[in-house]
Amino acid sequence: MEINPALLLHQIEKAKAGNQAAFKYLLDTFWVDVYSFQLKHTRNEYDAEDITIQTFSKAFDKLHTFNEKYSFKTWLIAISKNIHIDLIRKMKSSIRLETADEGTEKVNKIADESPSIEDTLISEQHLAQLLNDIKQLKPPYQEVINLRYFQEKSYKEIAEHLQESMSNVKVKLLRAKKLLAQIIETRRS
Numbered sequence: 001m002e003i004n005p006a007l008l009l010h011q012i013e014k015a016k017a018g019n020q021a022a023f024k025y026l027l028d029t030f031w032v033d034v035y036s037f038q039l040k041h042t043r044n045e046y047d048a049e050d051i052t053i054q055t056f057s058k059a060f061d062k063l064h065t066f067n068e069k070y071s072f073k074t075w076l077i078a079i080s081k082n083i084h085i086d087l088i089r090k091m092k093s094s095i096r097l098e099t100a101d102e103g104t105e106k107v108n109k110i111a112d113e114s115p116s117i118e119d120t121l122i123s124e125q126h127l128a129q130l131l132n133d134i135k136q137l138k139p140p141y142q143e144v145i146n147l148r149y150f151q152e153k154s155y156k157e158i159a160e161h162l163q164e165s166m167s168n169v170k171v172k173l174l175r176a177k178k179l180l181a182q183i184i185e186t187r188r189s
Contacts, residue, residue: 009068010102016063026072027056027174033073041084045075049138051087055080057167065106133183141176148173 014022017113034055038048059066059079065074134142147158158173159166 008072012063012066012068013092015060023060024174024178026060028178030073030076031056031175034076037077038080038084041081046173049140051080051083053168053171054083056171057165058083060171061167129187130184133180133187136183137176137179140172141179143182144169144172145176 011025015026033051035048035052035089038051038055039045042048042051055076059076066072127128134145137145143162144158147153147161153161155166155169155173159169162169164172
């Protein structure tokens, strides 16, 4: 898919200003690229997905540092590669030291604005059918949807419950909503 450079820069600027739709655009546009890159390196779907989530989380936290002179995709891949290297180092270190992994939480400034298209679509579904659709998601996505929409937990509460950063929770929830909306759309057609 050819990406319009002017549109991309416009979306990056909007995301820097905290526009939720711009973050979603960037996630949707580059998810497959980052995920495919990690899948080649990890040869594990779960690890690739987890690193991809962390990549977008970190990228969105550091979006203000992105230099428009460079390729956004290359910037994301570099972040992804560094996260993978750090995880390998951490695993080796924790094996040697036999200590628990210590995570640091960062707060993401993605605004929780009005409902997205996916939110609207999800809310229109009958509960029984919706629960059936949710069961088609991978367990981590099921859990984040359940915590956010059925237990009505805040991002902070979900982050504490999952022992993940708020940034990771927000990216994971964006991805879960997109996948759930696709399941609903497929069922409707």
